[in-house]
Amino acid sequence: MATQKSRPPKIAGWVIKHTARYEENFAIHGDFNEEFHEIASRRGIFIARLWFWRQCLRSFPVFLKDSFYWRLIMFKNYMKIAFRSLKKHKGYSFINISGLAIGMAVCVLIFMWILNELSYDRFHEKADNICRLTLDIEIGSMLHTPVSLTAAGPALVEDFPEVIAAARVDRPRMIFVKYKDKTFQEADVGFAENEVFDIFTFPFISGDPKTALQAPNTVVITESTAQKYFGDEDPIGKILRFNNETDFSVTGVVKDIPHNSHFRFNMLRSFQTLMANGSVRDDMWFDLRFFTYLLLDEFTDPSQLEQKFPGFIDNHLGDAMKATGGTVRLFLQPLKKIHLYSDFERDISANSDITYVYLFSAIAFFVLLIAGINFINLSTARSATRAQEVGMRKTLGAIRSRLIGQFLGESMIHSFLAMGLAIVFIILSLPFFNTVIGTELTLNFFQSPWLLAAVLGMAIIVGVCAGSYPAFILSSFPPVHVLKGLLKAGGSHSRFRKILVVFQFSISIALIAATIIVYQQIIFMKNTELGFDKEHVVIIPRMSETLRKSYRSIRSEMRDLSGVVDVGASDLVPSRGHLVGTFLPEGFADDQILSMDYMNVDAHYIPTMGMEILEGRNFSEDFSTDPNESVLINETAAKKIGWKNPVGKRFVFRPPPNSGREVFYLTVIGVVKDFHLQSLREKIEPLIIFYDYNSLMTLSVRIAPDNVPHTMGLIEKKWKELDPNRPFNFLFLDESFDSLYRQEDRLKTITFYFSFLAILIGCLGLFGMASFTAEQRTKEIGIRKVLGASVLGIIRLLAKEFMLLVIVANLIALPVAYFAMNRWLQSFAYRMDIHPIIFVLAAALSLSIALLTVSYQAIRAALANPVDSLRYE
Amino acid sequence: MKELTKIEEILMLAIWRLQDDAYGVKIRQYVSQILGKEFTYGNLYSALSQLAKKKYVNKSLGDPTPDRRGRRKIYYTVSTSGLNALKAARDMNQKMWEDITDYAFD
Structure with missing residues (x-):
């Protein structure tokens, strides 16, 4: 009768079952x-x-309700037991949860930072189709720049239908802006073509994005800038005066630029202004001032367009390139890659680096790992205390999978409690983190569903991963052994725990060593002899045109102030950029031009800075021919050119073919001792120094080391007299140099805090383990004491086990740290040697911290009265 | 002692009446008939497992038959404490209905 056909429905049967x-x-x-x-x-x-x-189907709801009911009862029991054991072992729970919370807080913070880094420039609606035109130009020397040929943008739009729009943008700079009688030193003021609003998404609050920057002398400002200048008045049509020279009328107000934009401005003046005053012409090809952004149509692959560029260059520049023998290559850099993948020296704003994203991710992962290991170690170490419960549950019919579920659930509870605590930590530490990293992160789950997902996901993953090993161990106890009391305290898994402790400490020690090395390299860079005296030099940048013309009288007026030692002028200042040009030493073939740094100074600059003339003489005001005929070079230049006696040798200068000027020569009159123009990451390049009054934009004032505030007061007063229209703006040379190492400073701070946290979490775990062992061995210690063991001997007995682990960790971590940090140091042209003492220090530090952690428990156990520990219970 | 619910009362009476034939199918059919509507297995076993837990009914295993695809029956009988509970329920019912005549509903 039970044929195939007459069988009841399988699915329904399965549901019932x-x-x-x-x-x-x-x-x-x-x-x-x-x-x-x-x-x-x-x-x-x-x-x-x-x-x-x-x-x-009708029975199903009732079945389900009842089955849940029973599970709920069991679940309530599990929860009750979980919280009881939480409460019963307050110390362990505290160590477990707070360690995990610190790890999670670090992880979430870094995740927030990474999300922020990855979000750069994504807010532009057409972000996928925006590229920046970058340039490699090689005429004598190689130049790799984010700025492009000035004429290239419009020509590309003309030549290629797939290029929809091009916008040229000037680097936003600091400038003085005056409205009525108020003058502000305004940061991030640039020039841009009106197309910038077609390409990027900068929403207008008022004004017309189609025409805002069409006319000369117009300016678009951001919302908060408008607020600052005009308050509640309508900004449109208001007149702003820039550098006390030119008037611009406000034609638009845009929303403030999001902080995750690589291109930021407070004010954008119209590019037409530059066209109108003649400083830009559309036929200017060899002019590298402007960033060019292109909007491509959505079907165009940038790399395919790039392949057409050689033809484009040939078309427009073929003849010029043949004449100079150089090469020009254009590239398209996708907008989304600018922030993390740029390698340009001077970009439109300071970019980040994908390496940091990887580095931080690795650190976050390791810190979390250390915290997770704590959890595993403490849980398995304590497994014996739960053995009775497991035995009882098993005897009463619990199956293993249920027990695993129970313990996984418990670790989940821990994990979520830790996440709650972690969020508190994050909220507390966020302002601090923001100042260290230089970001504006906020913890807002509503804005970022990714963050919420990450936080919940992390709690679950940590709960499962850290919980599964202890759950597996705990549920494996055979009830007969447990209930008979045969089970030794988690002994069989101690090797696994030891490996984990070694691993934890290896990470911490490597981080400590890395921190020390970064720290030392920064000290090294800040203290290295630069070739001049950077202390007590005041830099007054950006002298106005009129002041430059009367430089000589200004110099003598400044020179006469009390406290001023000497005054010199130059076009640029060490630590604040360098210029590269190509030069031809006499006697070299025309194609052997050399790429060299160059700068312009006056005769007083070199003595003011305390630079040393090794051969020959300095420029002198007594020789009227010096400005036109003489140059100085540095040692490196002499070496590179191969001049044994450089003084008297000459450089050849060929003006452009059509300029109507003749070939002229400049004679080397002296050799300057090598000095650092750039940070110590960079090598000292060959340098040629000109004596040129026309380009002296920056004043360097050496002051006496005593009574600096008084001298500064005098200088400021004098400067206000000389240049009443602008605020007095200055900086100290040594501070300017120090600021070159901001990136390293930041790295130092970060590794410092992370290694601190890593070692803290590791020690929390060690402390827990030590107290557990001490507890387990109470009786043993009692017997040893009765039989005559000394307190010191017992401390040694207890500490030895852990110290061995830390020593092994040192042996693993230090070579790893050495190789990793050696690679990091390779990025510096001038670097300190990694001294073995650093590793001794790291080892000593880790050992003493570990010893301190363990010894508290060891001493307590050793001092305990054996009567108490051996008393019959 | 907690009062029986109406369903429990009905089920125990059904088991009592069905005597040696008191297992799932028969009980369900009987109760459905009394109620005048379909009584689901869900409700049946939800209540039966409660009764079993309270020890008002005893369970015994029957033989597997082919039309049950090899699965045994569980026969139910009312236990002594079950009988007491039923008696208490009847007493309570009687007390509640005592003075109310049939005419009250007319």
Whole structure:
């Protein structure tokens, strides 16, 4: 009778079997079948099936409700036990949860930072189709720049239909802006073509994005800038005066630029202004001032367009390139890659680096790992205390998978409690983190669903990963052994725990060593002899045109101030950029031009800075021919050119073919001792120094080391007299140099805090383990003491075990740290040697911290009275 | 002692009446008939497992038959404490209905 056809529906049967979680399950299934067959034989198979399904579906809710009810009861029991053991072992729970919380807080903070880094420039609606035109130009020397040929943008739009729009943008700079009688030193003021609003998404609050920057002398400002200048007045049509020279009228107000934009401005003046005053012409090809952004149509692959560029260059510049023998290559850099993948020396704003993203991710991962290991170690170490419970549950019929579930659930509770605490930590530490890293992160789950997902995901993953090993161990205890008391305290898994402790400490020690090395390299860079005296030099940048013309009288007026030692002028200042040009030493073939740094100074600059003339003489005001005929070079230049006696040798200068000027020569009159023009990351390049009054933009004032505030007061007063229209703006040379190492400073701070946290979490774990061992060995210690062991001997006994682990960790971590940091140091042209003492220091530090952690418990155990520990319970 | 619910009362009476034939199918059919509507297995076993837990009914295993696809029946009988509970329920019912005549509903 039970043919295939007359069988009850399989799916419905399966549902019953798996939802009806009563002891009577089998009988229910049987009843269903019996009645099914009865109906089938009476009223046909179809009706029977229908009945079966109906019955099943209607019973299903009740089955489900009951099964949940029973599970809930069990769940309540699990929760109760979990919280009881939390409370009972307050110390362990505290160590477990707070360690995990610190790890999670670090992880979430870094995740927030990474999200922020990855979000750069994504807010532009057409972000996928925006590229920046970058340039490699090689005429004598190689130049790799984010700025491009001035004429290239419009020509590309003309030549290629796939280029929809091009916008040229000037680097936003600091400038003085005056409205009525108020003058502000305004940061980030640039020039841009109106197309910038077609390409990027900068929403207008008022003004017309189509025409805002069409006319000369117009300016678009951001919302908060408008607020600052005009308050509640309508900004449109207001006149702003820039550098006390030119008037611009406000034609638009845009929303403030999001902080995750690589291109930021407070004011954008129209590019037409530059065209109108003649400083830019559309036929200017060899002019590298402007960033060019292109909007491509959405079907164009940038790399394919790039392949057409050589033809484009040939078309427009073929003849010029043949004449100079150089090469020009254009590239498209996708907008989304600018922030993390740029390698340009001077970009439109300071970019980040994908390496930092990787580095931080690795650190976050390791810190979390250390915290997770704590959890595993403490849980397995304490497993014996839960063995009785496990034995009892098993005896009463618990199956292993249920026990695993129970313990996983417990680690989940820990994990979520830790995440709660971690969020508190994050909220507390966020302002601090922001100042260290220089970001404006906020913890807002509503704005960032990714963050919420990450936080919940992390809690779950940590709970499962850290919980599964202890759950596996705990649930494996054979009840007979446990209940008979045969089980030794988690002994068999101690090797695994030891490996984990070694691993934890290896990470911490490597971080400590790395921190020390970064720290030392920064000190090295800040203290290295630069070739001049950087202390007590005041830099007054950006002298106005009129002041430059009367430089000589200004110099003598400044020179006469009390406290001023000497005054010199130059076009640029060490630590604040360098210029590269190509030069031809006499006697070299025309194609042997050399790429050299160059700068312009006056005769007083070199003595003012304390630079040393090794051969020959300095420029002198007594020689009227010096400005036109003489140059200085540095040692490196002499070496590179191969001049044994450089004084008297000459450089050849060929003006452009059509300029109508003749070839002229400049004679080397002296050699300057090498000095650092740039940070110590860079090598000292060959340098040629000109004596040129026309380009002296920056004043360097050496002051006496005593009574600096008084001298500064005098200088400021004098400067206000000389240049009453602008605020007095200055900086100290040594501070300017120090600021070159901001990136390293930041790295130092970060590694410092992370290694601190890593070692803190590691020590929390060690402390827990030590107290546990001490507790386990109470009786042993009692017996040893009775038999005459000394307190010191017992401390040694307890500490030895852990100290061995830390020593092994040192042996693993230090070579790793050495190789990693050696690679990091390779990026500096001038670097300190890694001294072995650093590793001794790291080892000593880790050992003493570990010893301190362990010894508290060891001493307590050693001092305990054996009477208490051996008393019969 | 907690009062029986109406369903429990009905089920125990059904088991009592069905005597040697008191297992899932028969109980369900009987109760459905009394109620005049389909009584689901869900409700049946939810209540039966409660009764079993309270020890008002005893369970015994029957033989597997082919039309049950090899699954045994569980036969139910009312236990002594079950009988007491039923008696208490009846007493309570009687007390509640005592003075109310049939005419009250007319």
